Amino acid sequence: MSTIKTVGILGGGQLGRMLTHPAALLGIPLIILDSGEDTPAKQTLQPPPSLTHLDGPFTSESHIRELARLCDVLTVEIEHVNADVLEAVEREGLCEVQPSPKTIRLIQDKYTQKCHLANKGIPVAPFRPLPPNPSEEDVKRVVEELGVPVMLKARTLAYDGRGNSPLKSASSGDIHDSLDFLGDRPLYAEGWAPFVKEVAVMVVRNKEGEVRSYDAVETIHRDSILRVCIAPLRARGMLGVNQRARELAERAVSTLEGAGIFGVEMFLMEDGSLMINEIAPRPHNSGHHTIEACHTSQFENHLRAILSLPLGSTSLRVSSAAMINILGISTSLSDVHSISNSALPVPGASVHLYGKTASRPGRKMGHITITSQSDAELYSSLRTLLQSQPDLDEKYIDSISPSSEKGKSHPHPLVGIIMGSDSDLPVMLPATKILEKFEIPFELSITSAHRTPERMTKYAKEAASRGLRVIIAGAGGAAHLPGMVASETALPVIGVPVKASVLDGVDSLYSIVQMPRGIPVATVGINNSTNAAILAVRILSGSIPTLIQAMENYAQDLEKEVMGKVKLLDEQGWDKYSEKLKK
């Protein structure tokens, strides 16, 4: 059919492979240009009978021209391509190229990419040009301007940390070591960005300039290679980071020409500000989780964008997700299989092997995605999977996913229990027993509406972005805590009226329950933190459906308990029974 367009891809690695799946689903004919008959992408999609994949380097002009003649739209799975040929192909009308060769050229050179972003008012780390084959003096001059540490970076052909050399001092020795390491490639210098987290946002852009971003993710690198990616981004103590990161990424991609998916890598600074590190004009490792975790994967949205099909929803379809790269450990493929096999029993883990026929240390051989109903579940599975990676030690694993300790706050709580004073602790402790019984991760702390108002406000404001889903607040007397917390969060807040020294707790009850229209507190009985916790479990059952069954079992146990007493009362008679009650 004439309306169906054939897509050609320069590069047949794992990104191309992951493009073949949505291509097959949508019935899009795809041809791949890469050297070898059996590259990862060629394994998973056969072109229609009239066409075949092309065997040759994706940098070769003649092969690119051959591909261009066979397809309607040409795209890339790698940005290190010959932008001149792509421009010529488009100019000569052989086929359309997406994203625009101009954009690919701009991004290929990290220095011109930085200049472009800075010119458009996008925040980036400070940077300076360096002349070809820079002298020690040239380097010293930029170090003076940018301070140390400074990164010397290759402008082109740099990825996974190759082509970056950090300079800790402006000593001749350090400078010459760096320059020797980087060779005679064109260089530039970048000031150090003392980030607290690395963040990435995938953005899809269509030809009309419509952009849609995915939720921001936290990216965790080791030796400059992405190891783990966590979605959505949680940043303790920083408000609206996810939203701000998405807006910044959309703004940056809006300055570029052409259609397709873009990976935008950013630094999150201590003050909560964001700056862009770099942009990839193609599917990106930090968006692999979108295959399972989002309505439309980055790969499908890339194809939709370059073919002018409607863009798909970028929403997460799960609460939390993570991606772990499977890197080659040695030249043996059995190491790779040992990592992927260890993921098979983990609920919610999906293995993606790339079909590479040779392994080497650090090579991306596959990845594992985890989808979960909660952060706690996610990090627990993540921990299991990290432990199967032989090059990671316990300390590093703890830094990503700390283990939880009974009797102390869980690192990824779903419920927060707070109280105005430690004197409320005896009343609130039964809530912890219930949450432990239902295996709900929680935290417990003290925050007072009157004595620590700022702490209370901060706690309430951050709660949702930290992954909490319910807050239980206990307070006595004037009992402002639950209502004040409810005023600063969108989460459901459960109030436990604590009986103080006078009025039998009725003062606390009225203070908590009689909230003004607009700000509700879910109030339970006086001193009844047990019911507060059970209510929290019932609330969580909306997002963790297995809790419905657990709660039904709990109700049956309550019934059995009473029926046991009925039997005993029948057997012993009430006089004997009530004697026992007195004990």
Place this chain on the structure above:
Amino acid sequence: MSTIKTVGILGGGQLGRMLTHPAALLGIPLIILDSGEDTPAKQTLQPPPSLTHLDGPFTSESHIRELARLCDVLTVEIEHVNADVLEAVEREGLCEVQPSPKTIRLIQDKYTQKCHLANKGIPVAPFRPLPPNPSEEDVKRVVEELGVPVMLKARTLAYDGRGNSPLKSASSGDIHDSLDFLGDRPLYAEGWAPFVKEVAVMVVRNKEGEVRSYDAVETIHRDSILRVCIAPLRARGMLGVNQRARELAERAVSTLEGAGIFGVEMFLMEDGSLMINEIAPRPHNSGHHTIEACHTSQFENHLRAILSLPLGSTSLRVSSAAMINILGISTSLSDVHSISNSALPVPGASVHLYGKTASRPGRKMGHITITSQSDAELYSSLRTLLQSQPDLDEKYIDSISPSSEKGKSHPHPLVGIIMGSDSDLPVMLPATKILEKFEIPFELSITSAHRTPERMTKYAKEAASRGLRVIIAGAGGAAHLPGMVASETALPVIGVPVKASVLDGVDSLYSIVQMPRGIPVATVGINNSTNAAILAVRILSGSIPTLIQAMENYAQDLEKEVMGKVKLLDEQGWDKYSEKLKK
């Protein structure tokens, strides 16, 4: 590597195609036997360089033997295969066959399948054998035993309704029409099962006999062809149907030999009982949603089972999912693309085309999966997608997904508002305004703890299985409704104390909030149904994260409203301002 086993598949249609994707992800070499170079499954996986797909009929003994020699485990994507050859292949040690050829043979003949199930005590519709080329008298005899209507069924090679002929009377004419229609195939007769719904459960079984079922789904057929499948099964007025269906399916599959995935089709009767219709020893159309909606798809679990890898989690990773088949309308492929294109803008819809090169009316050309955060969202998307299917009229679409009407209960509510008496309606109405504002589907009704205790109990017991996530109950005076409802459901119940004629509502408040340990009611202020609804929205935000932002916006609006009053008060002075308040 010697530990990696090659899998051979008899049949290269869409089921084989969907097996190729997890095979690629897990690095499992796969060879397909089917006629043609370009069958759906051959398009999406290239065997390793040393192997190729086989071109020939999957019924041919020589081809099966050739395939068996090339692979370690042989499996099927269709049960209409030559079980004799598979048994020989296994006996001669050429390769392993899963599921067991014995099971395939048993299932191929629907009559022996039914006998087997009945012998094992599995409930099935009543059935009777028929001799070869049955006479009118033979048929009349079974009609006498089974009553009319009765189904005459071909024992073998029957699927998608082909080979079934309903007999409405025992008249000579009807009998001869049926027998003529069915031809000279071996037949049996089955009594009519007056089901209220058709249900299916996918079950995976490994060689050790471990079985794991997926959530039960509702299957909706039209002209005996599956059109729509909805997961998980919701059955109004029937308790625990999902669990019972899963247990029955697991029990049935446990009686069969060999490993693999099994599709178990059932009838749900009016009294809530279940009987098995038939079992397919392979991936099944009613499990296609598992690709997006479950942790491990039916296809991946089939491969895991036959290769003795750990079985994957069968849990849903989303709240609700649906699958709609894309059937050929004509011989034109553009009809197919027109249906699939209409799904592209629908959030949560995933298109799966099967790569078939020819269409014909009723042929399965692809399917669309929808994943959603709620039933309401699911049915709304489902409605959109059904409307793009040219052979379905509005009445049929309404029967699957009725449209909602403002001011009346939503067909797929997330919140149930109930009250003890219509006199509570004025107090409860503000709750409806809030839910409408946040676009939360809800229902509203009257049920009294004291005047309609059975109705109340039924409502509470069924609520969770109907997809409700929160109940708001308003009551005054003795105010038992919220607490009694909370005793019969695992859902969170919000209680609104309604101010009755005496005691200013304090009686209602105490009755609602002072629940015994174990059964909480989330109590809000007296007459404050606004807060009850806002609390419901906050509770729903755990499973519908977009509500967090909506609730934050709402809080900002409240703040703005007050700030507007501050300004007016400053401008007008308090005397003038308070005059206006009096009006």
